[in-house]
Amino acid sequence: MTIALDGFDVKLLAALQNNAALTNAELGDVIGLSASQVSRRRQKLEEAGIIRRYRAALDPEALGLMVTAYVGVTLGAHSRENARKFRNMVTAMPEVQEAHTLTGDVDYMLKIVVPDLKALSHIINDELLPQEAVHHVRSSIAMETLKDDNLLPLK
């Protein structure tokens, strides 16, 4: 399942994560390859799972999603069962964009996107805090987003 990537592959991946709407011929122009070779390499990269999926990136504000927040969650009683329930819950919540366990004094960091502060308050007070495992929640609201492209750095 693993694969050796050469310079063409890396360039192709970089181009595709920037703009997956390019045709194989256009991609070929950018990276210096023929369209048919681009097609073959793409298939390999998709099969190998290096390209996970293709996605449309949407404008949150145009969809009324005005609030992005980072929510740090500290768990209290570290029972396996409660922790498991908490993890299942955040994974299933559509407002949770990202969820990671972190080093440091906060157990989990959630990135949450919602229409307004009322919706954020609802999530914190009515969904997160009632969980048995949750001891403490601390939210910070993004006032300004300088960058949010989530483009991986490819050399």
Next chain:
Amino acid sequence: MTIALDGFDVKLLAALQNNAALTNAELGDVIGLSASQVSRRRQKLEEAGIIRRYRAALDPEALGLMVTAYVGVTLGAHSRENARKFRNMVTAMPEVQEAHTLTGDVDYMLKIVVPDLKALSHIINDELLPQEAVHHVRSSIAMETLKDDNLLPLK
């Protein structure tokens, strides 16, 4: 530039952010519309900027990017010029996936993806801290990522 979205549009956007590789005919099956209507609506949504771009989502680990970190940055001397330089710098850094100004005691939160801890250390010590505006940096490393799909919640 603004547009009225009906139920078809919302379903179409939801389907496209999940999987932009679907053909218009497949999308039509999912949302209950003919391929030609899907094509017309897509064009509208693209022109209106609601669909910002199409992207390939890549597997970070397959590309050797093993470390995700959240770095909170506190600025010291709040001179406009130093803050501007800081903002330009983080915006230009490819390792910075996201950068937001936050409410609370941390001025900026950066999501950073790098190959290893050495690269993270380099960014913090040799790029961030030498900036005049930067007073304090605190990094937390993601030990486990439960969710990282960045799919917007569409009702």
Next chain:
DNA sequence: AGTGAAAAACAATGGCG
């Protein structure tokens, strides 16, 4: 606002150098 069919563009494959 929608369908269905035609025309144009594109992707994917195979053969050859």
Next chain:
DNA sequence: CGCCATTGTTTTTCACT
């Protein structure tokens, strides 16, 4: 890996409701 030709799909446009 480039180039070319072929085939099948897909997108887009058009006529019509």
